Amino acid sequence: MNANKLGLVPFTSTSLTSNWMFKQGGLTSDKEYIPANDLPTEVHRDLLKNEKIPDPFKDLNELSVRWVGDETWTYRIEFAAPADYGKAGMVTCLKFEGLDTFASVYLNGGKILKSDNMFVEHDVNVSNKLQATVNCLEIVFESARKKGLELVKEHDEHRFIVHQTEVSRGPVRKAQYHWGWDWGPILMACGPWKPILLQTFVCKISDLAVSYELAEDLESAEVVASVKCTGPVRGVTFTVIHNKSGKEVAIKHVDAAGVKEVKAVETSFQIKDVDLWWPRTYGEQGLYTIRADTQVVKGASTHAQTLCKTLGFRKIELVQEPDSIGTSFFFRINNTDIFIGGSCWIPADSFVTRLTPDVYRSWVQLAADGNQTMLRVWGGGIYEADEFYKATDELGILVWQDFMFACANYPANKAYLDSVEVEARQNVRRIRHHPSVVIWAGNNEDYQIVERYSLQYDTEDLDPESWLKTNFPARYIYEHLLPSIIKDESPRTPYHPSSPFGNGKSTTLKVDPTIGDIHQWNVWHGTMEAYQRLPELGGRFVSEFGMEAYPHVSSLDQYVSRKEDMYPGSMALDFRNKAIGHERRLVGYVAENFRVRYDIEGFTHLTQVMQADAISWAYRSWRKQWGAPGRRKCGGVLVWQLNDCWPTMSWAVVDYHLVPKPAFYAIKRAMQPVAVGVQRKYKPWTMRPADKLWQRDTGHVDMHTLWRDAEFDVWVVNQATDGMCGDVVLKCYSIKTGKVLKTVRKEGVEVKANAATEVLQDHVFIEDESGESFNSTTLGPFVVEASLYVDGQLIGIDTAWPDPIKYLSFEDRGVEVQVLSDSDILVSAKKPVKGFVFTEKKGVKPSDNGFDLMPGQEKRVSVTGCVASELTWMYVSI
Template sequence: MNIFAEEEGEYFTWFNLNRGMHKFHLNKGFNTIRLPYNIKNPKRWEPNGRGKPTVYATKISLYKKGGRIIRDINVTYGLRDIELIQEKDEKGKSFYFKVNGNPLYIKGTNWIPADSFSPRITKEKYQKLIKAAKEANMNMIRIWGGGIYEDEEFYKACDENGILVWQDFMFAGSFYPADNEFLENVKEEVKDQVKRLQNHPSIALWCGNNEIDEAIVNWGYQKQFNYSKADSLQVWKDYKKLFHEVIPNTLKENLTSDKNKYWPSSPSIGWGHKESLTEGDSHYWGVWWGEQPFEMYNEKVGRFMSEYGFQGMPTLSTTKSMFSGVADLDLQNLTIKAHEKHARGWEIINKYMERDYPIPTGFVKYNYVSQLLQAKGMQIAIEAHRRAKPYNMGTLYWQLNDCWPVVSWSSIDYLGNWKAFHYQAKRSFEPILISVAENSKAYEIYLINDVLKEIKADIKFELIDFAGKQLWKSNINKELKADVSEKILSINKADLVKFDVSKSVLKISSDSEDVKLEKLFFPVRPKDLKLSKPNITIKKISPTEIEISTDVLAKDVYLIGDTHFSDNFFDLLPGASKRIILSKSLDKVEVMSLFDTF
């Protein structure tokens, strides 16, 4: 604790946590003192999914002898150990976080500023977005280095909700100088942010920059701007000076704990280099930027996937907010086109949509299918990463939120509405997950357990036609160790070839005491499904609860209304029903399904 004393003498401190008083002598000027105190029955701060994120609040009062209060200090903090583990192995080098002694599989997202004008970001918006991350079973958010150092409310919300923070310093995708004046400025920036943020238990990692190592090596700026060989060498020297010397050294001087780790650049090795998938963290953009098919996510799995993504449209209400007057919902409308800032964005979305979905003509249906497309691609990526545990120990998709109403990679749009992607992220981030990997000969079934205890499950496998008739079945009893991913069954495609898989779905379920799960897997692409028109029934249970049922398979049920639905964009089998909680009551809920787009 650093204290400035105007005069030499005896001073006292008082702690509200254990009502303890300490006496000590201060010299005139700055003094550094250490003050012991006790916490009875301390509880650790645990990340979401692992326990309660216990936060302590302590008030420290400084007195001058004689009773005059000089200063009151309020400190909030949590008790936890966080380590970044990098150990060489037969495949490269590990990259994972150990929290309170246990390896933690990271499930989360990247964060950009929540508004183009930061003073407009309210405490309520911070809380809403972080709680949405928690509800989607996430445990980490990476603050992108191209944004801003966020308000205290952001970190407070992460502390309270058990969301770890990967904190980039605000350097991104460019070349920076290393003259003394600039470096001194950077030192002060690092000091300020470390002193402000380091007591937050959510802070897990300090990262020097976003994509600058990759920019120097991969992006060709030197050639584009006609750099000489000497200029290019100086760029690299300046980079090393700033991110491998000045920032880490300043961190060491100002961190009170050596458990907070530093990572020079995200990614550590650029996309396209084989080492990017065997060590460090990886930004994989072969899908979207490289226009490779979604299935490539199954092959390009690194040790820690810290960036990847695909675009989808915002919800209808957010799209309407793009207009100052009456909304003209037309794909050719110039206002809507202007809210897609990627030069080839619409073209890329259409290219991927043609592969997997029927392309609708009407705007509402196109909006809906674009969201399904984004959700499908991200499901493939997330579940490929999780199946690869412990080789892969983290997946952070790009991105959680938006700074304005826009067609983007976000899972939650600018007005805070969940897109289809966020509902899917919640499912794909479940602590116990059934996932299916397809190859040319079989469907490989995985059971993934992120819980720190062994689970027992009686798992049923059924091929069911869209009218609800069981065509094929099997079952296994499975004991799965704590915190593992394991292939539990391989279903030979030849066993199902006598059935029309374009009119059937593989249902994998467990209703055991430890594991209650249901997974519906469709063997063909959505555009190749032979769907019948479902008669979807909506029954009102209470002003804020409804029950959905159907007579035949309803694929990708989309509930439309001015409220938040507890679940949406889901598949529903005949004979089953699903109860949905609404954030506020509605007189009417509209509904559509994928059949309506054919």
């Protein structure tokens, strides 16, 4: 019997979005229900709506709302039964896409669901549980922190170790950053954080899955598509549509005998003249929509239900091959080697239900505008919203996707493993069709825990069952369970056991730069090396490194009520910076390199210029190490981090309000498709007196030695698959006078395809323009500028300054800022200028920022979001 003959609508889905209420306590609590936000929502947002708590982002209010995470909260809604409820053949379900986290669900007083994993969705059949008129749905959320402590006690056979936060997060499948991190507050959110749907059906389809095999020439694809059918589905029509043209490139109808049990329906077809999906700047982002339509009446042209997914055809390889350095680690897409330059991504809000599709799009667009090619979704956050992956697909941003484990020794008891398997399969199935997702990693830094605490890890033991008996049982998750799930659900996507991970013998603490990916934290953390050492601290793929900086003052002052607290080191500002030891480390790095200013504007500027300098040293030098085919010393670099989850000072290169710091623009310049680089050889000035740079009899640094006979490397990087010919011009400017001391031209430089081309190595200036011996003692310190010209057009420019900047004098720079129009500014200077920064604020976007200026140049900057004459600026001036 088909649905039409029964007089029923085959499939309906209604979101239970509005008219929710909530209260403190469980079902028996005598607290009054008050209005909640529309779903999705979280308890802090609902308390804010009702003015029950202050804004957790302001002042020290984070402390005054900590109690929220220790309480039980109940959500409630009343709704009517569907129109066809109770009719023969009709099934009614409640679909919970995400409950955070320990949730008991009651329908008309009866428990229908108990959930303990934030990342899992649930379908609950309520066909015999609804009332004809009004129904009451109640969800009780217990404290995840308290439940976590209970689980730690319950599983005393396991050694729970967590970094950053208290131990209670270890056994809980919840966004780990809710417990706080070294960049974020402790805000233990809970609530219905994803939609809740009331669905009815006589028949339905679900789990639309697509896999494909590209031909060797990448011009055609063999596609396999399938759905799961429930109930009397008569047939399914699969259609593939080219998104750009709207043309149907394939269509197949599959008969499906109507049965009540779940049945898989599968078909295959060939797509010719495939429009490939490429990372941004390498080609277009060819996208297709695959649509599955159910047919419930044999031969009918109308459809009862439609499922759609967007996909892109691309060939992805993680190239890990022995070479003269060790083992390579880089991505090859559509047979083209791709150097990765991008960022690590954390949740963009402490309350992710505030994030709209437009906000997600703006973040990914910002990364694309900044010449970034990858975002790494970090393992302590969430499997991101569909809107995030949709934006990365459309804008050509690659995604490195961690599973949600970070900085802990996680348990592996049966209940935990069962929950993790459901979580992983569901989220891989949800995300796998996105062409932007090019790698899955098992966790973030969990093998660092193994090393630091000497947990059991025998690389010779290849028996997964035996791993469960060690004090590092999570190895079973990362090296057996998760790779098995990827093999089942997304076999053509590379899997990596962890970030970082080498060969199982060296990860974060014992960095091996010859294999795997590394997190380089011996700048800022660890041994706190000078950031000028970053070029020698790289590896095959640097998936984390970073340097802190303040955001623009405009992004902080609205969260500090007392203006007298707006000074560096105030309690209000120190409280916002969650990084361990930041008071010493940030000031230390600034003071080591610059003359310190302690007014808020001046200190903010110096932290930003310092961060941009550190980022530049890394991106330029590690991209240079991309080398050439057969010698890809470094396959990519991802800064920690792109974004913030609240208004703070951190390693982010863009603040909570999507306002870039100068470091963002430094990455943008370093990651131009064709870029020139120049770098001085680093001569430490902070070494021990026994080192040769110091005068042994006095213990003071020898400045003549520090800057004399400075050696330079000059190179060009080109991501294009074709080579080119260009001219490189090297100029040496006196910092004191602005005079050009020396010009070196290298004409007809053959710039190699998809490689780094060395132009000058260990270059030393021998004589100045007049032919006199080049001596920094008489000429004074100088800055070097390298420019690349192709067909007479300036393609790229880079500068190398003598370090430390604090030893230089920047008096009387002769800076001129000319407003050309409401949207354009022209900046010039008579003498070299370091760190020219426009003060940005939310909505204001200059085309470039945080740049250096050399005499004789004019820098044109366009701005949106304000009138150009309203901009203010700073540069290093003392």
